[in-house]
Amino acid sequence: MKILQINASYKPAYIYGGPTMSVAKLCEQLVNAGNSVTVFTTTANGKDELPVMANKTIIVDGVEVIYFKRNTKDHSHFSPALLTRLWKDAPKFDVIHIHAWWNLVSVLSAFIAVSRNVPVIISPRGTLSSYSFTNKNNLAKKLLHNLLGKRLLRQSYLHATSNAELKNLAEIITPKGMFDIPNFVKIAPSSIPKKPSGKVLKLLFFSRIEEKKGLDILLHALPLLTIPYHLTIAGDGDNAYIDLLKNIARYNQSESNISWIGFQNENKFDVFVDHDLLVLPSYNENFGNVVIESLSAGTPVLISEQVGLANYVVKNELGWLCETTPRSISDAINDIATTKTDRLAQISLDAPGIIHRDFDEDQLIKKYIDMYQQVINHV
Numbered sequence: 001m002k003i004l005q006i007n008a009s010y011k012p013a014y015i016y017g018g019p020t021m022s023v024a025k026l027c028e029q030l031v032n033a034g035n036s037v038t039v040f041t042t043t044a045n046g047k048d049e050l051p052v053m054a055n056k057t058i059i060v061d062g063v064e065v066i067y068f069k070r071n072t073k074d075h076s077h078f079s080p081a082l083l084t085r086l087w088k089d090a091p092k093f094d095v096i097h098i099h100a101w102w103n104l105v106s107v108l109s110a111f112i113a114v115s116r117n118v119p120v121i122i123s124p125r126g127t128l129s130s131y132s133f134t135n136k137n138n139l140a141k142k143l144l145h146n147l148l149g150k151r152l153l154r155q156s157y158l159h160a161t162s163n164a165e166l167k168n169l170a171e172i173i174t175p176k177g178m179f180d181i182p183n184f185v186k187i188a189p190s191s192i193p194k195k196p197s198g199k200v201l202k203l204l205f206f207s208r209i210e211e212k213k214g215l216d217i218l219l220h221a222l223p224l225l226t227i228p229y230h231l232t233i234a235g236d237g238d239n240a241y242i243d244l245l246k247n248i249a250r251y252n253q254s255e256s257n258i259s260w261i262g263f264q265n266e267n268k269f270d271v272f273v274d275h276d277l278l279v280l281p282s283y284n285e286n287f288g289n290v291v292i293e294s295l296s297a298g299t300p301v302l303i304s305e306q307v308g309l310a311n312y313v314v315k316n317e318l319g320w321l322c323e324t325t326p327r328s329i330s331d332a333i334n335d336i337a338t339t340k341t342d343r344l345a346q347i348s349l350d351a352p353g354i355i356h357r358d359f360d361e362d363q364l365i366k367k368y369i370d371m372y373q374q375v376i377n378h379v
Helices: 018-032 080-092 104-115 130-135 138-154 163-172 215-224 239-251 268-273 289-296 310-315 326-339 341-358 361-377
Strands: 002-006 036-042 057-060 063-068 095-099 120-123 157-160 177-180 201-206 229-234 258-260 277-280 301-304 319-322
Touching: 002 018, 002 080, 002 104, 018 036, 018 063, 018 289, 018 361, 036 080, 036 104, 063 080, 080 104, 095 104, 095 361, 104 120, 104 138, 120 361, 157 163, 163 177, 163 310, 177 361, 201 268, 201 289, 201 326, 215 229, 215 239, 215 326, 229 268, 239 258, 268 289, 277 289, 277 326, 289 301, 289 341, 301 310, 301 326, 310 319, 319 326, 326 341
Parallel strands: 002 036, 002 095, 036 063, 095 120, 120 157, 157 177, 201 229, 201 277, 229 258, 277 301, 301 319
Antiparallel strands: 057 063
């Protein structure tokens, strides 16, 4: 198969978090399975541009990638060069897989692919949900959705990364077909040792720092904790928003119990194993790569009910759920630290094996290839 993957960002633009890494992992696994894969992306790297040669094919970990210049430095990622090339090359591919929504790369690429009669799969990756319609630029989103988005989505296939996202998408649109396949996630090596717990409960928030991740709720929960704790915050985000969060911690007199360690990549699993509990109280999360990463390293999780993997965590007894309120988070943490220490230890032992079983790369890539073949054969 000849597959074109389109995403507004691609590694090493790790500033955009899990989706960028999952798309890259998917492309690499498809190539390893013998498929022809090309990636159209932009030079986006936050407000900066990646130091790569633009508009030329570059081999990135075995994948053919073309980074196109973008004309805007915001999340619209408008790239006339990418769109022009897509109009020319679209018929050369068996299927076009577009990642994310609401940016001009995704929406206009879908328009071109549909216009050129090439089958399209769209993976919204959390950007097409009830929450996303009300989070930012809601009027512009509703206008775009009514004028163009609905028509394009109805003429495309949708790929969800969790059953929760699948149900959410089904409430919003009726596409040509829908698939539910988990993300590719880099998981910890099975040999990584878990450090023993101490008297102080070591909490970890590991994610992009933005409003929907719920870090503000976690910070408001800290004064309600009745047990010794320390919170490590690993991630980057908008400096103004981070300053706002630090002011919350200062106001709550909890800043001495917090370490801000910034973005972590190569050593991420060392960070996971050094902590007792990952906390992810997101307002909305289609999947939650960090949940799988943490569990693969033997670190249990406390996540909100809005995280796509919530049912998976409960079903496999790999952690706990909370509501998106400070009281719910603090009550859960206090209870875990005082009455669930044996359960913490058991999850640390059981989780890595469960994750390696359920997120086996060979089995996942078969599901993705089957999805592409179904779409191609039904056109």
